[in-house]
Amino acid sequence: MYTLMHGFYKYMVQKDEYCVLILGLDDAGKTTYLEAAKTKLTKNYKGMNPKHITTTVGLNIGQIDISGIRLSFWDLGGQSELQSLWDKYYQESHAIIYVVDSHDRERMEESKAVFDKMICNEHLAGIPLLLLANKQDLPDCMGVREIKPVFQQSAIHIGRRDCLVMPVSALTGEGVQEGIQWLVEAILRNSVVRLPRVKD
Structure with missing residues (x-):
């Protein structure tokens, strides 16, 4: 009887799990x-x-339960020597958050080149993409109107997937919640193509 009740309880409380990659250059x-x-x-x-957040060497993991599902975030180190490890996570992912430092004009082309290499991978075909123009709290940063055309050059590789480019400030939290809510809706729309992982 305990086994039956335990099994029913697990069925009632378990959430579909979706894995979200957070990618972009270091810093x-x-x-x-x-x-x-x-x-x-x-x-x-x-x-x-x-102030205590340091450069990611390897992987940070975080989870958020929202709208009846669980999002598991894999925040991967962005240094050039770590980018070769990104593709090990592509097959299991359900969405990508690509973070751009909108204050770092000098590395925008490097960020675009890394993005192009990533978005061409067959394992990421069709999954939702949230492209964030981060650090909007800093003066003299590039706005979405400047950043969007740079990445739209990759439209052929982005394809018909759900895609949103939005301004955020991770430091102040501005735009963070709106981006995650959009991502949840996009992931759920795409879940018939890329099924969730069922959390035990």
Whole structure:
């Protein structure tokens, strides 16, 4: 009887799990964005002080339960020597968040080249893409109107997937919640193509 009740309980509380990659160059604000998302969308979560966030070497993992599903975020290090490891995670992912440092004009072309290499991978075909113009709190940053045309040059590789380019500040939290809510809707629309992982 216990086994039956335990099984029923697990069935009732388990959530479909979707894996979201957070990619971009080093120092684009990926980890700060993940911390801001967890702070805004997880009850009683006290985020890390942004001053204590260091460069990711390898992988940070975070989870958010929202709209009856679980989002598992994989925040991957953006240094050039770590980018070769990204494709190990592509096949299991359900969406991509690509973070651009909109204040770093000198590395915009490098960010675009890394994006192009990533978006061409067959394992990412069709999955939703949220492209974030981060650091909008800084003066003299590039706005979405400047950044969007740079990445639209890759339209042939982006294809017909759900795609949104939006301004955010991971540091202040502006735009973070709206981006995650859009991503949830896009992932659920795409779930007939890329099925969720069922969390045990």
